[in-house]
Amino acid sequence: MSISRRQFIKTMGSTGLLYAFRFSPEGNPQSKSYEISPLDIGDDSCIAARIDLDYTEWIAFGPNDKVSIFTGRSELGQGLKTVLTAIVTQGLDIPQEKLVVVQGDTAQCPDDGATYGSCSTNQVGWGFWIACEKIRNDMVTRASRTLGISVKDLEYRKGGVGLKGKQDRLISAAELGNGKAVLMTINSQVASVNTRKYNDLGLLNVNARKIVTGKLKYAGDVFVPGVLYAGWLSPPYHRKLTRLRSVDLSAAHSIPGVKMAEVIMGYPAVVADRYSLVLKALKAIKAEWSLPSRPVQLKLEEESREGARFVKDIEKSGNVEAGLATSDFVLSETYTTHYTTQAPMETDTALARLESGGKRATVWAGSQYSYRARGIISQFLKIPENNIRVISMSVGGGFGGKISNPAPGEAALIAQNVGKPVKLIYSRKDQFQWRGRLKEACVVDLTTGTSANGKMLARKIDIIHDHGIGAERTYSIPHVLTRLYKADMPVDHATSRGTSYVQLCFATESHIDMVAAALGMNPVEFRLTNIQYPALGSVLEACAEMIDYPNYQPGPNEGLGIAIVNHGGRQFGAVAAEVFVDRATGRITVKRICGAFDIGTIINHNTTTLGIRGAIIWGIGYVLHEEIKLNGHRTETADLWAYHIPRFSDIPPIEMSFLDYYKEDVPMGCGEMPMVPTIGAIANAVHQAIGVRFTSTPITPEKVKRALQGV
């Protein structure tokens, strides 16, 4: 959005100081300067253009020492609001009650990208920390000019400036600014040298009191006068496989309270004055669906290979064929992974209200990217983006799926059709069967060649799937070829916690153990021999020590496995898992998890611990329990009974430790990375427990029983 003089004054009163800045974590280390260029807020066009284009985070100092920060990134439960509060209150030395954090509202916040990829703390949070340092310096300079006192006699003090060595403050930020905006560009390399040391003060979640009393507002908790409720009649098939052939809406129309029953965007939708009537009317509708002739997904591997086309070489170094030819030992294996979905506790929900005779709209949604939702609403309603306001409320879990939450656009379209405000609520069945945004299944063909003494010489990986791929160097190998093939599976994909590191790391970390075993080497020792980065070695050694790897003595049907990950080149992790396998039932119990992680500065341990525990629990769910089953055309998994997300009884004790090999100040985030090695560690532990190597996920009780019966 663009900020105008009116909005500026509305935010801060007649006096105030706004800092807008752009943070470049990947910035050019040579440009060791930042620009501060005060602009008179009176020049509307200039400030609007510059802020819109270049300056992606804002801090505003208003009257009464109120400080407001603005970011388009949403609160998803990852604790961003708490993290930003910790950073800015410490960075500006202000009390928590003076800080207002405004998130995810397109009418107030800049477009600083989607909330995903464990990068908000790193990109947005650390930007604010560095900005705080620059702001302190800038205020002192301004105060010196305004007060005619030498800079060396002044210091920053609690949202203003005072005389050095004195307690009281001479001037507040708002008085200093008096309607000015300051634009800054910040580069992390510059700033990390200059800034003070951040201290983790153990802040409790800033939303906590609202959460435990049911007062935190999610999209479904918003009401506007005259609101109606809406729902879709969804088919038991994925939307890419089916079309509505015929529908009889008459029974729905005859239900008192039903305001609309129509086919919109190819699907029957119902609007009623009570949500329970929506559900009743949907049940009364008779619909027939047409299906394509080709059934899908009976055999994932064959389906994927069929028609897969080469996309690109992800990595190519040396000569992999020559490397394999000269290796003393070569092992090839194929790994397959399955479909899962994000399954946040809050289903896709949005409330849309059209205003000014349909020329404007406000939409409240659970969204990981309000600006993307705004773009889609604009297309659907055919009104300009600037006339649409999207407010992302607290999100009841996103995990990647709510970057492309369909509800905001659809709610707006239905509201336009019915001419009243509409709250659209997706059922769990809609979410699983029809509009499931799936984590892609994947086939990985992997060949590794080593020397006789266990040095990896060559590795060839062919990855077949139909989404993006994350692959980072974990091992030092001279001859590498990693090729990506794209399969066209008729389902919707979306990013999902752990992204595609999950699939690839399951394959590579399983394979490493197989190669080590064939060479008669200990898996930890084998990894340490071949590791690419010293940080990976330190997390691996720390993790092995935590679980007392050398002295581990498995009981009957027990095993210990370990795996590592290099996530995005800046987060490193090692996870060890102990499991027990019940031979009679095939059930795998995870008894204990230990993890060692290198994620740079930790902003708030309370937030980090929860995030890492959550990611590890996701790893357990992925490898043992969760699966979206497609059978023929039908999505069999329709509710949370069938889709087994981890429960209380599935969770082992989890221990964690933190290392900081690079001694960098920058926090790296951790919401996804620990999930990735958990999967490989459990698969490796199962192998040690029962001597069976599972090369496909999930490792279900049925698969275990089949394998033990030798079928």
Added chain:
Amino acid sequence: MTKQAFTLNVNGRDYRVSCEPDEPLLWILRDDLKLTGSKFGCGVGVCGACSVLIDGVARRSCCVQVANVSQSHKIITIEGLGTPDNLSPLQKAFVKHTAFGCGFCTPGIIITATALLSRNPYPSRAEIIDALDFNLCRCGSYLNVIEAIESFVREQSERSGE
């Protein structure tokens, strides 16, 4: 079916609502009474996000028909246990132990834990897990929840021992 009038006793207060007798309690709490702490997570009683106390027992309000809980039944929702400025001791323990991620499932978990603690003031870890096993939390706050309840139980037992 046609709409009928019902009286519901929620958080110690009587409310008159007009709806069909088989309407799930959840939507009346949320849409009529605006008690939105009870959440819709699944609609089939598996996730527990909609849990409320009915005569002291934790029930899934998405699966309870309004006609069965009107008149003499006492319904307590999360809003009836405490307010942000006046938390119950159990809610305080949840705050202290960050026993939630996004918080969507938390009201249901606190309701279920409250019911457990009223019938069994000193539950073991296994009993806590058993009582809460079908309160799902996708953020994975499970260990924090167990820690919060255990610390609450410890404090209760210390207090009663004094």
